Structures are given as structure tokens and as C-alpha cells.
Amino acid sequence: xxxxxxxxxxxxxxxxxxxxxxxxxxxxxxxxxxxxxxxxxxxxxxxxxxxxxxxxxxxxxxxxxxxxxxxxxxxxxxxxxxxxxxxxxxxxxxxxxxxxxxxxxxxxxxxxxxxxxxxxxxxxxxxxxxxxxxxxxxxxxxxxxxxxxxxxxxxxxxxxxxxxxxxxxxxxxxxxxxxxxxxxxxxxxxxxxxxxxxxxxxxxxxxxxxxxxxxxxxxxxxxxxxxxxxxxxxxxxxxxxxxxxxxxxxxxxxxxxxxxxxxxxxxxxxxxxxxxxxxxxxxxxxxxxxxxxxx
Amino acid sequence: xxxxxxxxxxxxxxxxxxxxxxxxxxxxxxxxxxxxxxxxxxxxxxxxxxxxxxxxxxxxxxxxxxxxxxxxxxxxxxxxxxxxxxxxxxxxxxxxxxxxxxxxxxxxxxxxxxxxxxxxxxxxxxxxxxxxxxxxxxxxxxxxxxxxxxxxxxxxxxxxxxxxxxxxxxxxxxxxxxxxxxxxxxxxxxxxxxxxxxxxxxxxxxxxxxxxxxxxxxxxxxxxxxxxxxxxxxxxxxxxxxxxxxxxxxxxxxxxxxxxxxxxxxxxxxxxxxxxxxxxxxxxxxxxxxxxxxxxxxxxxxxxxxxxxxxxxxxxxxxxxxxxxxxxxxxxxxxxxxxxxxxxxxxxxxxxxxxxxxxxxxxxxxxxxxxxxxxxxxxxxxxxxxxxxxxxxxxxxxxxxxxxxxxxxxxxxxxx
Numbered sequence: 132x133x134x135x136x137x138x139x140x141x142x143x144x145x146x147x148x149x150x151x152x153x154x155x156x157x158x159x160x161x162x163x164x165x166x167x168x169x170x171x172x173x174x175x176x177x178x179x180x181x182x183x184x185x186x187x188x189x190x191x192x193x194x195x196x197x198x199x200x201x202x203x204x205x206x207x208x209x210x211x212x213x214x215x216x217x218x219x220x221x222x223x224x225x226x227x228x229x230x231x232x233x234x235x236x237x238x239x240x241x242x243x244x245x246x247x248x249x250x251x252x253x254x255x256x257x258x259x260x261x262x263x264x265x266x267x268x269x270x271x272x273x274x275x276x277x278x279x280x281x282x283x284x285x286x287x288x289x290x291x292x293x294x295x296x297x298x299x300x301x302x303x304x305x306x307x308x309x310x311x312x313x314x315x316x317x318x319x320x321x322x323x324x325x326x327x328x329x330x331x332x333x334x335x336x337x338x339x340x341x342x343x344x345x346x347x348x349x350x351x352x353x354x355x356x357x358x359x360x361x362x363x364x365x366x367x368x369x370x371x372x373x374x375x376x377x378x379x380x381x382x383x384x385x386x387x388x389x390x391x392x393x394x395x396x397x398x399x400x401x402x403x404x405x406x407x408x409x410x411x412x413x414x415x416x417x418x419x420x421x422x423x424x425x426x
Numbered sequence: 427x428x429x430x431x432x433x434x435x436x437x438x439x440x441x442x443x444x445x446x447x448x449x450x451x452x453x454x455x456x457x458x459x460x461x462x463x464x465x466x467x468x469x470x471x472x473x474x475x476x477x478x479x480x481x482x483x484x485x486x487x488x489x490x491x492x493x494x495x496x497x498x499x500x501x502x503x504x505x506x507x508x509x510x511x512x513x514x515x516x517x518x519x520x521x522x523x524x525x526x527x528x529x530x531x532x533x534x535x536x537x538x539x540x541x542x543x544x545x546x547x548x549x550x551x552x553x554x555x556x557x558x559x560x561x562x563x564x565x566x567x568x569x570x571x572x573x574x575x576x577x578x579x580x581x582x583x584x585x586x587x588x589x590x591x592x593x594x595x596x597x598x599x600x601x602x603x604x605x606x607x608x609x610x611x612x613x614x615x616x617x618x619x620x621x622x623x624x625x626x627x628x629x630x631x632x633x634x635x636x637x638x639x640x641x642x643x644x645x646x647x648x649x650x651x652x653x654x655x656x657x658x659x660x661x662x663x664x665x666x667x668x669x670x671x672x673x674x675x676x677x678x679x680x681x682x683x684x685x686x687x688x689x690x691x692x693x694x695x696x697x698x699x700x701x702x703x704x705x706x707x708x709x710x711x712x713x714x715x716x717x718x719x720x721x722x723x724x725x726x727x728x729x730x731x732x733x734x735x736x737x738x739x740x741x742x743x744x745x746x747x748x749x750x751x752x753x754x755x756x757x758x759x760x761x762x763x764x765x766x767x768x769x770x771x772x773x774x775x776x777x778x779x780x781x782x783x784x785x786x787x788x789x790x791x792x793x794x795x796x797x798x799x800x801x802x803x804x805x806x807x808x809x810x811x812x813x814x815x816x817x818x819x820x821x822x823x824x825x826x827x828x829x830x831x832x833x834x835x836x837x838x839x840x841x842x
Contacts, residue, residue: 142641261691269666276666352654361630395634
């Protein structure tokens, strides 16, 4: 067997697979951001906090109501999505006329408030959440031991990502949404309730974040800072993919997961910054992002 | 602020009522630690509560010592820690800084404290460099250090047959110090280190690094990290079947809050080294119950260390009758203590506090009677074994203190 820079192919395969798993989180989270930015022009900085809320709601459902993982996978995004809708109605809808910066500052402030509240009540050490029985264990792939749950993450995220892409790019509803972004007044004239559609879109983007949060709960510590650590990386992913590009967010999410995985083998110290290096290069060469349409 | 005022007025009230004392001593203590990040639960507000308890238990107000406590969040960043420390010393008249987890931040504060001629009572940081390569005459390192951890967990695991080690090292001062000190103990005990990987700090996903460790053929995966990093690494090691496949995990630094977060189910059987556990004896139980009433969780060894360090500091202030840092530090080093939380001990010439350490094993969920009933005590490691002295260094320090002047003023400044 060949070796690449002294790394046996089995190890490489394993690391690529792990990169794909991390990429799944990047893809689902950056997809939510891209949907919100593409259709609302809001840079949703509270996305990380909403991801964290998804994980916490799953934990609360289990510990306060005895509701397990599978119902939580649906309920938590619905609940957190509903809080997103309230947020959009009460606050964000007032900012559409203003510069992007106002939405960014508002959502950033809200993220800090949410994280502070959770930290106050639940501390920082994290809460335990077990992997559901049906997905416990794993299988030996020959080159690595793959926990069943990690496999499930990849499957679930691929289905959600491409489902969302299909809905926005290929269905009538998606066409309305895209049209409403281009010219809200004209679409409204055709009898479509544009403000409600925008509210629901924000709720959907937030629900995607919460969905990723529930996926993450059993493998990462459920703690108030889990989103804050991730959100900056996810923003870099969105910038590299092209702000507002649905397909760009998905492809770069998985792609950067793979690149980060490889960096962890060849130069582990650099794995925390490699995505930002790529972002800087992309911004210099193609400022609109890899999949973005030139403004 | 409110409490500060309350404490101050309490002191005044007692003074007015009690026998007239010659003169008041005013002390301002600054608790500088992580109040929002990964180490917030093991230090954070709990350390402030512990310091306040020490002031009350010592009865400072009755003894004519007026103590004010301030606190701040250093966010685990050396630059922020340095700025706050400078401001506290130069503008706000702080006499001593307490706690300071995160070794890189602690080393920065140690240097600034020496320049300012104040006192640094460290409890939260781990690196032996605080009393070793970068030691300062104004530093007292209370609770634990990387050498003690290595002499506890590292030694026990190697002696039990874990000869080949692979380290997952948090990529900053603390992780490197812990890896270095554990490596020394492992090789001295007849083991070897087959590899290591530097993991960016803080990290969420350890699977890549764990897989590299698995491929190395090591018996033991040494986790040279702390807090949330350790929790995530252990969780994921169990998920990836690493422990089931026969490799052993050694969590070189784990706090009771980490074990609590992991749950006994995942953490059972792990061996770890701590300087303090709430359920050691009647005195620790009594104090921990009082602490829990105020803070809502059992204390960690770091918070207990803040309590005892404050206590020892106040005893020295009372004995010398002033807040002069040179005299107070000299008195602290000259006086042996019998502490309710750490037992008998003393401060070595280089500032290292010598007390017993304990090797614990995490209980099985079936044996645990409550959410905080987590440890079985395996062994007691005497202070001399836990914190081995570098004889030459200690002598040098004693000489410095004996001569007086260079110990406080003449610390050479490094260029950065």
C-alpha cells in the first residue's frame, strides 16, 4: 500500500471520515445562516446560541419531562424555532430597513444574553446526555471503529441539507421565497403574505441550528458555550462558500470539515486556524466566495 | 460592591463595639479567575465565595483587619490577566491577587506581582514553572501543580502496568508542563512515551486525536488537558471504543466538577489526583456543606485552596501587624499550618505549598449514594513525595529571602 507523507492510508481514511462528520455540523449550521442571510439579509449572530439551545432543550425534555432523543429531534427544533419566530416578530422585523450591521449587533447581543442566562442556571461544566440505545455501539470498518451515532450524524445532516436545498431551489414555495427576496412589493401584489413568509423562514433557519444542537448533545458536552466556540468557524464557512448561497454553504461545510480533519493529522497545532487561513485567501482572490454570485 | 461595603461596615461596627485596637490594617484582595469560560465552575464565583468565607471564619473584623474583596474575569487570557493585575496594583491598591487558573495567565500575573512588590496566592494554575523556572519571591502556589499530578496519577498508572504512553496535550503552557512532568515520572518508573499530539485549546472534537493515539499502540492515553477538554475527550474515547479495545485513559487533571459533568456512568473507574475532596473528613464535610449552601455546588480543590491560602495570608498579616508584602510572605513561609481543609503543611522556600495529595478512583454508579458522592480514596501521597524539592533551587531561594533585598526588588525582567 502507498503512504502519503508517512501516513498509512487506513489512518488517512479514518481521518477523512471524521472530517466528514465534523463537516456535517458545519454544513447544517452554515446552511441555516445562509438561508437566513439569503432571504432576510440578516447576519444571524445568535445562531450559535440557538444551536446551544437545541442541545439544552433536548436535555430539558429528557430530564424534566422524560421525553427521549427521537421525539426531541423533532420537538427541540420546533420549540427553538418558535423562540426564533418571536424574536423575529418582536425585534428583527424592525431592522430590515436599516444596514446589515444593526441586525448583526442585535443578534450578537441576544446571543450573549442567552448564553449568560444558561450559564447562570446550568454552570459551565456541561450536562450529560446519553446516546440513544438504538444508536449505541459501532462497527469496525477495517480502517477504523465507527460509532453508529457518528454515522447517523452524517446521514441525518445530508438528508436535511439536500432536503432544504431542494425545497428552496426546486419547489414552488422556494420560488416564492426567492422572488420575495428579489422584490417583496411585487410578490406581495400577487397576494402572497411576504412578512409571514419571512418570519417562517427565520424560524426555519433557527430550527436548523437547534437540530444540529440535538445531534451534538450526545457526543459533545451540553454546555452554554458550545455554540460560541463553533459559530465563528461556521461564519468563516459561510464566507468561504459565498454569503447566502445555499449550495455553497453545504459544499463548503463538508469540504472544510475534510480539510480540517487532514490538518489534524499533518499539523495538529494548525487545525484551529486552517479554516480562517482559507477564508483569508478566498476573500483576497474571490471576495464573493466560492459559490457566491458577484454583487 | 454591596458585600464589600457590608464587610467594611461590619468591621467598623465591631471595632466600635469591641475593645479599642491600636490601628486598623486595611487589606484589599483581588480574586482573578475565569468567570465565564471553561474553568468558571472550578474557580469562578466559587473562589470569591471561598475567599469571603475565609475572611469571615478568620474573624478579620474582630482582629482589626479590614478586608475588601474584589473580583474580575481574566477569560483565560494572559494579556487580559496582566492588564487587570496592573490596574489592581497601580490604581486600586490591591494587596494580593488570588486564584488565577490557566498557567499562561498565572505566569504573567506572577511576574507583574513581583514587579509591583505585592503578593500572589495562586490556587487555580498547575504549572510547576510558577515555583520553578519562572518562580518569583512573591508567589505562593497553594493547591496543586503538574509535578504533583504526575507523581499521583502518572506514577500509579505506570506502576500498575501502563508502560507505553501517548499524550493528548492542550497546546499551551499548562498542557506542555503537565506532559513534561508526567513524562519524567513515567520514564523514571520504567515506562516510555511513544508519541504525543498538541491539541489546540479549547477543543470540542477529539476524535481525530484519539484515533491517532489508538494507532500508536500505547497502553495509556494521557490527557494533559483540563476542564471541558477533558470531559469531551473522555466522552469521545468511550464512544469510539478506545477503552473497550484495551487502551487505558489517564486523566492527569480532573476536578470534581468535571466528574460530576461526565456522570459516574462514563467516568467510573478513572483514577485521578486531587489535593482536596469534600468527603475526606468531618472538617472538609462541614466546610463543604457551608460552601454548598452559598454556592449551590460542592467546592473544588481550587476553591478550597483559595480559602486556605486566604486564611494563611490573614494569619501572617495578623502576626506581623501590617500588610507589608515582604514581611507577610516571609511570615507565611516561616509558619507551619494545620488547615481544616489541607491538613498539616508548610510553604517551601520557593513558594510551593507542601501538603498531602490524594489518589482517587471514580465510584461505580451503583456505589454512589448521591450526585456528589463520586470518589473512593485509593492512596494518600505525602507532601514530600507529591512536590519533590529541587534542592539547589530551594537553597537559592532561602538565601534570597535571608538577604532580603533581591528577593523582592531585584527580579530580572525578561524581554518578550
